[in-house]
Amino acid sequence: MARRLRPVDLGFVGAAPVRLVFTREVSASPEQVFHALAEDVPGWPRWFSAVTSARATDGGAGREIRLRGGTRFEETVLAAKAPEVYAYRVDATNAPGARALVEEWRLAPRDTGTGTLVQWTFAADGTAPFRFVLGLARAGLGRAFRDAMTSLDRRVAVR
Secondary structure (H helix, E strand, O other): EEEOOOOOOOOHHHOOEEEEEEEEEOOHHHHHHHHHHHHHHHHHHHHOOOEEEEEEEEEOEEEEEEEEOOOEEEEEEEEOOOOOOOEEEEEEOOOEEEEEEEEEEEEEOOOOOOOOEEEEEEEEOOOHHHHHHHHHHHHHHHHHHHHHHHHHHHHHOOO
């Protein structure tokens, strides 16, 4: 890994200089979504096309993630409270300019009684160019999130 990031806690999600928040409703239950996020880490590439490789480390306390284009992350799981929240901090990455990064997934039952409202928060800090690029990347990250949720929902519905 090229660089170690600042070790932040879950409070960083609300205080980060850059916060990208995306939401999507899916028909899968919160339990099914949580399982895919937190318990089937190696399954991420099957529904999140940006992820090429994912594996749990340290008995599930960490993760190693590889993305298309070669970006890599070593992560620590900060919260895994089924079926409501799953969050992790990036400890090391080869992404230039990143200083701190936390991703939080919040899951809530839909008001209709079936399905889940999924909220993904991408909280980051970094150099000015890094923050600028993240702002430009908002639309692409949003599209990747929507596509991933659609794919996950289809995948879970097959079970």
